[in-house]
Amino acid sequence: DVKVTQSSRYLVKRTGEKVFLECVQDMDHENMFWYRQDPGLGLRLIYFSYDVKMKEKGDIPEGYSVSREKKERFSLILESASTNQTSMYLCASRTKRGGPNQPQHFGDGTRLSIL
Amino acid sequence: AQSVAQPEDQVNVAEGNPLTVKCTYSVSGNPYLFWYVQYPNRGLQFLLKYITGDNLVKGSYGFEAEFNKSQTSFHLKKPSALVSDSALYFCAVRDLRGGANNLFFGTGTRLTVIP
Numbered sequence: 413d414v415k416v417t418q419s420s421r422y423l424v425k426r427t428g429e430k431v432f433l434e435c436v437q438d439m440d441h442e443n444m445f446w447y448r449q450d451p452g453l454g455l456r457l458i459y460f461s462y463d464v465k466m467k468e469k470g471d472i473p474e475g476y477s478v479s480r481e482k483k484e485r486f487s488l489i490l491e492s493a494s495t496n497q498t499s500m501y502l503c504a505s506r507t508k509r510g511g512p513n514q515p516q517h518f519g520d521g522t523r524l525s526i527l
Numbered sequence: 528a529q530s531v532a533q534p535e536d537q538v539n540v541a542e543g544n545p546l547t548v549k550c551t552y553s554v555s556g557n558p559y560l561f562w563y564v565q566y567p568n569r570g571l572q573f574l575l576k577y578i579t580g581d582n583l584v585k586g587s588y589g590f591e592a593e594f595n596k597s598q599t600s601f602h603l604k605k606p607s608a609l610v611s612d613s614a615l616y617f618c619a620v621r622d623l624r625g626g627a628n629n630l631f632f633g634t635g636t637r638l639t640v641i642p
Contacts, residue, residue, distance in 0.1 A: 416570070445629070452536075454617065454634040455571075470629070502570055512621060512628040513559055513578045518570030 415439070416519035418503050424525045431490040433522050435503030442508045444486035445516065446470075446478060449500040461486055493526045500524075529554040531620045533633035540608045541641050548603040548636045550618030559621035560601045561630060562592055566614045574616075577601060588612070608640045 419434035437444065442463045447455040447470075457470030459478040467478050475497060479487045486505075490497055500523050504516040531552045540546045552558055559578055563571040575586025582594045592603045603616060616636050622629035 421568075443628070447632075452634060455632040457622075457629055460629060504571075506628070513576060514628075515561060515573040515576060516571075516630060517573070518563075520568070520570045
């Protein structure tokens with residue numbers, strides 16, 4: 413089974429801090445994604461990565477950046493945390509092998525609170 | 528632009544009764560459609576997908592979904608609901624904008640199965 417591991421289940425940070433959320437997958441997947449999940453809004457894509465060292469903005473990239481130095485690891489960075497970034501953050505990965513119909517596999521999420 | 532809509536925020540059904548969770552889509556071209564389930568404090572789990580072919584798609588945990596091109600719908604169904612099916616369900620469509628085959632998610636439907 414695919415395993416997507418997010419380093420923290422719960423995280424509390426202060427306004428203005430630089431926050432790192434880490435995600436690791438063990439299936440050699442090329443594509444990785446960061447979403448935030450908010451009630452009534454579903455999942456919104458923040459950033460994604462086609463492959464190592466490649467990144468693209470999603471629908472809501474403002475206030476975030478990402479890093480993908482190794483294939484298995486995709487980090488989300490909040491440059492200067494703000495209270496409106498309090499949310500559930502979900503990481504996902506998928507393989508390119510087998511074409512565009514391969515599903516995404518998700519981690520269990522990090523619930524981030526910014527005080 | 529492609530999108531999905533889940534018209535019901537909440538669906539309640541009695542245990543043993545059939546259940547339906549609704550999803551409609553809007554895409555240019557052929558749709559790639561997915562259903563995911565999220566249990567409390569967990570990430571999303573893939574249930575099933577429609578790419579092409581048979582309009583009735585079978586997935587995990589006894590769920591199935593019916594693709595209807597004329598009604599642009601992809602409703603999730605199960606003949607007999609279990610209490611353990613209570614969860615948050617997301618419909619998603621392949622996002623054509625991204626080369627990583629991103630998904631565009633609906634806002635989710637909370638299913639409650641009443642014992």
